[in-house]
Amino acid sequence: MNAVIVGSGPAGVSAALYLARAGISVTILSRDGGALLKADKIENYYGFAQPISGKELYEQGLANAKRLGCTIKNEEVIGISFLNSLAVETTAGVYEGDVVILATGASRATPKIDGLSRLEGRGISYCAICDAFFYRGKTVAVIGNGEYALHEAQTLLPVVGSVTMLTNGAPLEVEVPDSISVDTRKIVSIAGEDVVTGVTFADGEKRAVDGVFVAIGVASSADLARKLGALTEGNRIVANENGETNIPGLYAAGDCTGGLLQIAEAVAKGAKAGLAAIRYLREK
Ligand SMILES: Cc1cc2nc3c(=O)[nH]c(=O)nc-3n(C[C@H](O)[C@H](O)[C@H](O)COP(=O)(O)OP(=O)(O)OC[C@H]3O[C@@H](n4cnc5c(N)ncnc54)[C@H](O)[C@@H]3O)c2cc1C
Incomplete structure (x- = not known):
């Protein structure tokens, strides 16, 4: 039995500690240290007589997960789907998990482009695998300049007529095949x-x-979450108090589920999601 956790912040690592101690093989996939790396001093978290830097708290958390046997991979996740089990796709490979816990922190803001939110669901989409079919043979654009945008463009390519990546003034960060055109101009x-x-x-x-x-x-x-049909509200994943989403085996914890957006809550939500995942795996 194995668990794949996306995110190595307080929520992901907290879930990992419970799962690893229950004898479940845990792989943590993460791009970087998340919000903690931006926090200079933390003095409202239990257990430290003096303020601790976010970086040190992050490193201590990760070291503990490693000590308990978790595998930690520094890879960006770009997709998730159902294979035999849940399959998490990174820029380097695919990791199958009997359970997957999404703990990727607070979502970034939607870009401030006039008309974007007004036309959401009416030509604006946030999920290629979900909506490609609606654009069979049509001309579509993907706004983005990195691995994730390329992944979405490649998902659309076999279905739509043509795909252009629009970087909105940002430099292109990936090598794009000739089948996808690129326009780097700023969008208004x-x-x-x-x-x-x-x-x-x-x-x-x-x-x-x-x-x-x-x-x-x-x-x-x-x-x-949307790629699996899990419920979202804006940029927040809808999960119950045990971190369970509407998809069996898929859990969400921490800032990505909304709430207080503080370490104490992320740790608590990670613990609950980890415990719920253990129960699910034992009953499977
Ligand atoms: C400047 C600042 C100061 C703060 N100060 C405090 C404070 O003093 N006290 C306090 O309690 N809270 C503070 N917070 C909030 C606190 O840091 C967060 O609530 C907490 O870190 C949330 O934990 P999390 O695990 O949900 O997400 P995060 O800690 O954000 O972790 C998210 C993880 O997901 C990974 N990830 C995201 N997307 C992907 C992807 N596609 N592929 C792979 N990995 C991915 C990231 O790399 C990261 O590892 C502060 C936040 C900031 C930004």
């Missing part, structure tokens, strides 16, 4: 009254598209 607005009809760039030129897929930066928990 998404055009369309009732449905998306195009994208307008800062130089005033407009590109006609039928759909725009947003894949900026790294896949957030909500992005990943």
Whole structure:
């Protein structure tokens, strides 16, 4: 029995400690240290007489998970799907888990592009695997400049007519195959009254598209959850008090589920998700 945890912050590591101590093989996949690396001094978390830096707290957490036998891989997660079990896809490979816990922290903000939120669900999508079918043979764009955007573009490619990656003024961070075109100009607005009809760039030129897929930066928990049909509310994953989502075997914990957005709560939610995952695996 094995668990794959996405995120090595307080929520992911807390879940890992419970799972590992229950004899379950745990792989933690993470891109970096998450929110803690941005926290200079923490003085409202239990157990430290003096303020501790976020970096040190993060490193101590990770060291404990390693000590308990967790495998830690520094890899960015770009997709998740059902194979024989749940399959988490990273830039380096695929990890199958009997359970998966999403603990990827608070989602980044949606880019401030005029028309983007207004046309959500009417030509604006956040999930290629979910919505590609609606754009069969059509012209679509993916906003983003990294691995995740490329992954979304490649998911769309076999279904749609053509795909362009729009980097919105950011430098392209990946090598893109010839089958996908790239436009690096800054976007000012998404055009369309009732449905998306195009994208307008800062130089005033407009590109006609039928759909725009947003894949900026790294896949957030909500992005990943949507790929499996898990319920989300905005950028928050909907999970019950035990971290259970509506998908059996898929759990969510920490800032990605909303709430207090503090370490104490992330640790508690990770513990509950870990324990719920253990119960699920034992009953399986
Ligand atoms: C500047 C700052 C100061 C703060 N100060 C305090 C404080 O004093 N006290 C306090 O209690 N809280 C503080 N917080 C909040 C606290 O850091 C968070 O509530 C807590 O870290 C949330 O834990 P988490 O595990 O849910 O997410 P995070 O700690 O954000 O961890 C998310 C993990 O997911 C990984 N990840 C994300 N996307 C992917 C992907 N696609 N593929 C692979 N890995 C991915 C990240 O690399 C990271 O490992 C602060 C936050 C900030 C930003």
